[in-house]
Each structure stands twice: as C-alpha cells, then as structure tokens.
Amino acid sequence: MTVEQADLDAVAEQLGRTPRGILEVVSRCPSGHPNVVKTEPRLDDGTPFPTMFYLTCDRLAAEIGTLEASGLMKEMSDRLAEDAALSEAYHEAHVAYLAEREAIGHVPEIAGISAGGMPTRVKCLHVLIGHSLARGAGANPLGDEALELLGDWWAGNACGPVTA
Template sequence: MIDERDVVAVERQLGRAPRGLRAVAHRCPCGLPDVVETAPRLPDGSPFPTLFYLTCPRAASAIGTLETSGMMRSMQARLADDPALAAAYQAAHLDYVARRDEAAAEDGLEPLPRDMQSTGGMPTRVKCLHALVGHELAVPGSNPFGREALDALGEWWASGPCCLVEEEAGAEDGSGGASADQLRPARAGTER
C-alpha cells in the first residue's frame, strides 16, 4: 500500500493523478518518491508496460538533456558491438518482465503479452533513458544503461524537494506541514 502523502507528492510531480499506482519503488535523497511501481494493467484493463515510472520532474528534465545529447545513439551503437553489454541488457529485460509478471500475479491481473517489449526499448533498442533510469533506481545493479545515465545525471535533488507536500494533520493542527523527520531521505534500498 502507498501512503497518501506519497500519492499527493506523485500527483504534484506529474501534474495529474497517477494511474495504476502500486508502491514507491525508490525515494530521492530529498525524501520524496522519484520512482513508483505501477500496475501492468490500468484500471480499465489496458496494458501499461512501464512497471517502474520515473516521477521526479527534475530528474526527468536532466534525463531529457542526456537524451538530446546523443547518449542513446551512442548506447545503441555499443549495444550492437559489445556482446557482454548486450547480454547484460537482455538480463535487464528479463528482470523487468519477471517483476512485471509478479506484479500482475499479485494484483490478480492477466500478464502482458510475451512479445511486448519491457520498457525503454529493451532488449534490442535504447529508446527511453527515463524508463531505464527508473529501473536502475528501483532495482540497483539491474540495468547497465540506466546506471550509465544515472551516473551522468549529477545531483538533481541538490536544490531540495521538487514539490512541497503538506501533511493533512499539519494543516489541521497549524504546524504548517511536514516535519524534518518526514522529509528526511529514505535509507538505501527499495520500498515495496
């Protein structure tokens, strides 16, 4: 289950209500969610292959800059020339599909079709660094291109949280919102 404060944060990050939200998959060092886990099928039953969805607008903007720099073209070329890298990317794809199938089973949903790409172009293309970074943040060590992009990003969180989230109780009792403990960065690892 996901905390209501996290739902509010994700809604503010995206500028809309999140769909198919299952859990916080990773927290930014600022303490807010930056990757969420979504259901493989939306409430209307339509397929949603992006299990790990990057929500932080600052991280997304920084990744967009990497994408326009030609990083994906370079990665794609290396994928074709480096069998070990191709094998690691294939393993990332298999990890992603297995986790997505597990989420579907946990939610009582039909898994997505076997011939559907996992995310970000995997396993044969490099199509979306946002998705690959989301995978790497949610499952550290799983995605070689997600790791490369993440290493190139810099500290997107350094200027503080990307959005403000007031606690309902804080608003009611006049304390003005979240405490320092509530905004403290989460420990390393994933949340499910």
C-alpha cells in the same frame, strides 16, 4: 501493498495529474520525495501499461531529457550492437524486468515487451534510470550509466538531503 496518501499526493503534484496504477514507491530522492513508483501492468481502465517503474520526479525527468537530447540513446544503442557483454547484461535486465512484472499480473498485449527499448535498443532513458533506481546498481547497465552521468541531480533544489 498500500501506498500512503501523502505519497499519492506528492506524485500527483509531480505529474500534474492523478496517478494511476501505483503499487508502491520504489525509489525516493534524498529529501524523501517519491521519484520512481512501481505500477500495475494493466491500469484500472484496462489499458496495458508496460512501464513497471515509472519515474515521477519532474526535476529528474528534466535532467534525463537533457541527456536524451544529447544523442546518448543512439550512442548506447550502437554500443549494444558492438559490445557482446553489454548486450548480454542489458538482455538480462530485460528478462528480470519481465519476470517481475509477470509476477504482478499477466497482460497478453505486452507479453515479452519490457520498456525503454530493452533488449535490443535504447529508446527511453527515463525508464532505464527508473529501473536502476528501483532495483539498485547492477539491475540495468545502461540505466546505471545514465544515472551516473546525471551526478547529484537533486543538488541545489528542494530534493536535496534533509538536514536537521
């Protein structure tokens, strides 16, 4: 896989630092900017990196931070304990995440560990939304829910759709 230099430059600007371990851009906002990248499970310096779908868009990250501050993660975690169907779907998201990351490379230090609290709790909506954006609706039920709550997060800023 090759990542275009323009995408690496855009991600560096979004993050405010040089990006590491990027394999590909897996989701873009309506204007075409990267908003989620797929990363190596082990960075160049040897650090294990369990977050395969890394959200890069600072605007989107800020919107997600507002959701996190609302107490939504605790509410979702509580629902996992009470709703068997939701718990099963979330577990399936965890299993699929692990299988996809393992196909990139085996990293013993993070074997069995996905991201975002999967499969038993919710600890990071950024990761869950990144998973949903990368793999589409149905990939992660709680990522899908949180993404829906965000609505048109790109509206009113430079990430709006490009019009001719």
